[in-house]
Amino acid sequence: MTVPVSWYLYLAAALFGIGTVGVLSRRSTITIFLSIELMLNSVNLTIVAFARDIGQTAQNLNAALDGQILVLIVIAVAAAEAAVGLALFIAVFRNRKTIDVNRLNLMRW
Amino acid sequence: MEVAVFLVFAALALASSLVVVLHRNPIYAVMSLVVTFVSIAVLFVLLGAPFLAAIQVLVYTGAILVLFLFVIMLLNVSRDASSGGFDLQKAIAVLAAAGFSLLLATLFWGRYQGVELSPLVESQVALKPLARLLLSKYLLLFEVIGLLLLAAVTAATVLSRRVKGDVA
Secondary structure, eight states: OOOOHHHHHHHHHHHHHHHHHHHHHOOBHHHHHHHHHHHHHHHHHHHHHHHHHHHHHTTOHHHHHHHHHHHHHHHHHHHHHHHHHHHHHHHHHHHHSOOBTTTOOTTOO | OHHHHHHHHHHHHHHHHHHHHHOSSHHHHHHHHHHHHHHHHHHHHHTTOHHHHHHIIIIIIIIIHHHHHHHHHHHTOOSOOSOSSOOHHHHHHHHHHHHHHHHHHHHHHHHHTTOOOOOOOGGGSOSHHHHHHHTTTTHHHHHHHHHHHHHHHHHHHHHTSOOTTOOO
8 A cells, every 4th residue: 555645745734834833933043944944845745745646647757757856946945045044144143142033123113 | 564654754754843843952953853854855755756865865964954053053052042931922823833734734635635646666766857857858947056056155155254343
């Protein structure tokens, strides 16, 4: 017996929810950033599951590979995003001596 | 067998992602995120994407999370200063996230309930078609990604450079 595609989708939905809790409730910028990476990865899992399903129903190998290439692009963009984001943290920490989101309230109305 | 592997690694991914969100020490959070990402890589293999699984382990756990560890140790942010108790913001966050996840699960249930997958055949996991597609139909995208990574490296270098007049 193979695993139904819906199980992967439910797992991805649960991981996305856990990541959302992390983004909304934590105060440490690093943990918020880690939660965003978790959410990105759960979306990747969804895309691969969809690609597997489409490749099977359409009987078309390229349809499944299109999805895998999309995930490859997402991983590359995530790497770029992480590099720039962490450099921003270093720049902020150098100026303010903290990266606690509650104390970085210069632009708060 | 496949179901057993799925269940083990799905449970591992869920448990370690909860540790990421709940643990107060960011080093432990990064380490359990490694476990989550490796579990997701195993699920990629089950879904017939072994190349993505390799890239996931190499790029995510090998590069991005090491970068996180490096920055955490560089900035010396040992502990999260947020209050340990259960305040209104956390309650709203949990409610919002649970609502959104349930909404997603309902959508998936309506469309994908009872959809069965046939076992993978060899042509579905071959690397050659993927490589061919990436360097023909998606060649422009491939080059743009290279440019994006170059821009990111430049931006990261400029941003983290020490400028004259900085105190630290």
